[in-house]
Amino acid sequence: MVIRVLILALLACALPADRLRAGEEEYYRLIDVSVAKAATDSRSKNWKPAPDGLALEVGGLAFLDDSRLAVAIRKGEVWILDGVYDDPPNNVTYKKFAGALHEPLGLLYHNGDLYTTQRSELTRLRDVDGDDVADEYLTAAKGWGVTGHYHEYAYGPKLDGDGNLWITLNIGLGLKAEQLDRVVPDAALGYRQGRWRGWGMKMTSAGELVPVCAGMRSPSGLGANAAGDMFYTDQQGNWVATNSLHHMRPGVFFHHAEALASMNEPGSTISGVDKVPSGLPLPQALEQFKALRPPAVWFPYKKMGQSTTDIMLDESGGAFGPFAGQLFIGEFTQAGVNRVFLEKVDGEYQGACFPFRLGFASAVLRMTQGADGSMFVGLTNRGWSSLGRASYGLQRLVWTGKTPFEIKEMRAMPDGFELTYTLPVDPATAGDVNSYQMSSYTYLYHATYGSDEIQTKTPSIVAAEVSEDRMRVRLRIEGLRPLFVHELNASGVRDAIGQPLLHSEAYYTLNRIPPKQLD
Structure with missing residues (x-):
């Protein structure tokens, strides 16, 4: 506990002073729907726990047709919450819908069913008899490699403008000898990874799983813009200079070289890469590495967060303030949300990022927009530390009706x-x-x-x-x-x-x- 408190104190010191300014709450108000009290927090009046000690470590959010909210949690369950729009939300109800899943990190309500991405497959959850309990767990898509490495997260799905379901796959870091028999055989350029690790894939409306683009490190957020084009966020690390937002499209390589282990696999949209430069300024690397594409937006480190997560398009038409049509990007370490404006120049996306709202109770991992335009935010800092007074939970961000000068x-x-x-x-x-x-x-x-x-x-x-x-x-x-x-x-x-x-x-x-x- 002492170590955790010290880490959070250091994180607070690392934040630029002008990002800790007051005033954001005057325009966007936070409501606790279900927030677990941190052991260091004595403000028990703000503690709205889920029942029976349920750890609401949110990995996915999706609204159903009747305004109830489905929540996937890291434990491997899906719960359906009712009453989440109440202010204050004193009568939220919880119903367990599904269980025994392997770390679901996404949730989508599509054609009357819930879809979630587990470690090894995209799963369709069906409630056949209408009792709010999943009766069928159907494999919608599979085919990527899983070696057992802890870092092999799988995210999604999200829906694009053409009706395709997209997922993104983490790179495995530093695979051990006992995991190497499960990597792509004869991997390109000597990189050793499970099949399609570090790739973005889509399941077409015909049910075909297609590899689309590569070079991802930890693509924990994905989502479509108003035009229906799909984007993902990546997090700083090896090969990744700082957090970033990328437009996913066929044949594009982004930055993490080890994703090229699957370059020669049947269905790969990338070919012919025989050398990866290293140690060059990005403009020079782009000249030498023709498959490489820059991000649409860089998030300068610490100035604009330390670990980007989910992507939410504001489709409210103004009910969430003056930023309709823009993207909101979750921030894990600093427990916040940032904002992105995109435009196309010469057929390619680029744009600007802006600070938006800090002060969430824990790390922001998932976001979805309610019918009234408000933002529902799923929180969990499991495995890593973040700012905030809690370890996990669910909050709602509501526009007060007052327009900020931005x-x-x-x-x-x-x-x-x-x-x-x-x-x-x-x-x-x-x-x-x-x-x-x-x-x-x-x-x-x-x-x-x-x-x-x-x-x-x-x-x-x-x-x-x-x-x-x-x-x-x-x-x-x-x-x-x-x-x-x-x-x-x-x-x-x-x-x-x-x-x-x-x-x-x-x-x-x-x-x-x-x-x-x-x-």
Whole structure:
């Protein structure tokens, strides 16, 4: 216990001071639905435990048609909760739906049934007689390798715009000798992994399991954007400079080289890789390694979290505030949620990430949106430490109806960026170039764990032009660099009544500079 308290204290010290600011609760209020009290927490009035000592270590969330919430837990069970919308939720009921699963880390309600990904298969759970207990456990898809290594997590499923069910598979780390007889035989480039480890796969509407893309380390979050395209998040580690968001599509390789162990397997969409560079800045690695693709968004380490998790699309049409159509990304270590704006430039996704909400009771692992637009958040820090007062549980994040002053969007332009705000700006401060600071940097692509920010420069902001409606500012910048993160701080900007931004930081991953448009 002393060690755990020390770890959490160190984590708190590691957080940038300006991310611990007050005020977020004024706009987005947290409600405990079922939160386990941490042993170090004396605030028992906030303790809303599940019945009979049930450890609600949430691995998956899915709403049923009747507004009840299905919850998968790490113990290998699925429970159905009713009353989760009540405020306060004093009468939540729990019904065990399924058990004996192997660490389900995802849940989807699809065509009247629940689907979950276990370690070794995608499982369809059917309630045939309508008594809220699963009668059939059907194998919907299988075919990936499992050696028994602890790190071989499997996540999903999530549904894309074409009706495919997607899953993502962790890499096994440092396989032991007794596990090597279960890896891909004659693995490519000498890498040793179970079949399809580090790959994203989809089950088509015809029931076929198809490998799509590779290079994942710990892809614990996946989800579709408003266009129906599928994305996943990865976590810093070997080959992975910092946390990241990637667009999954056929034949694309992301970063973790050991996923190439399955390159020569039947059905692989990647071929011909004979060498993996290491120790190069990312732009140079991309030039040498043609299969490699950069993430759509980098999350600078500690500034934007330490371990990205789930992806939730805001489909509320405004019921969850001013960010409809954007993605929300779970954060494990810092017990928070961040926000992402995406755009397509020359046919490829890129965009910006922004801080959104800290202060959850434990590590954020799963998120789903309720019918009223509120966000339901599944928590568990099992195996790793996180900030927060609890070890696991379920919380609900509700928009209070008050609009925060935020940078809503950050779009790339041929000569800078265009910022869109949630509220009208004060033209004097928003039009002053001294209200903004910017730096740009990239990362090393290498087999080592993580990367520092490298090749840092300070682009020059030469103009800040406020639109007539005061909702947009065009920043004209000298020194933009493709394939670099452009970190912006707009701390000097004020709204029409003189209030500062709730979060002044934005981090744009500028993979491509838009071409100049002809008049």
